[in-house]
Amino acid sequence: MPLFKELKDxxxxxxxxxxxxxxxxxxxxxxxxxxxxxxxxxxxxxLLRYCFQDRSTVQIC
Numbered sequence: 001m002p003l004f005k006e007l008k009d010x011x012x013x014x015x016x017x018x019x020x021x022x023x024x025x026x027x028x029x030x031x032x033x034x035x036x037x038x039x040x041x042x043x044x045x046x047l048l049r050y051c052f053q054d055r056s057t058v059q060i061c
Contacts, residue, residue, distance in 0.1 A: 019026070
C-alpha cells in the first residue's frame, strides 16, 4: 500500500471546498446546515401529523 497517492483534479477541488476558510467558518456552516435539516424534519412531522389526524382514513399528502 503506497504512502502517497496522486489526487485527481476533482478530488483536489472537493477538498479545497470542504476545508476552505477557518475552522470557525466551517463550524458555523455545519451548524446552519444542521438547523436547516432540523427545520425540514420539523415541517415534515407537522405534515405527517396533519395527514394522519383521523386514524380511520389515510390521506395521501
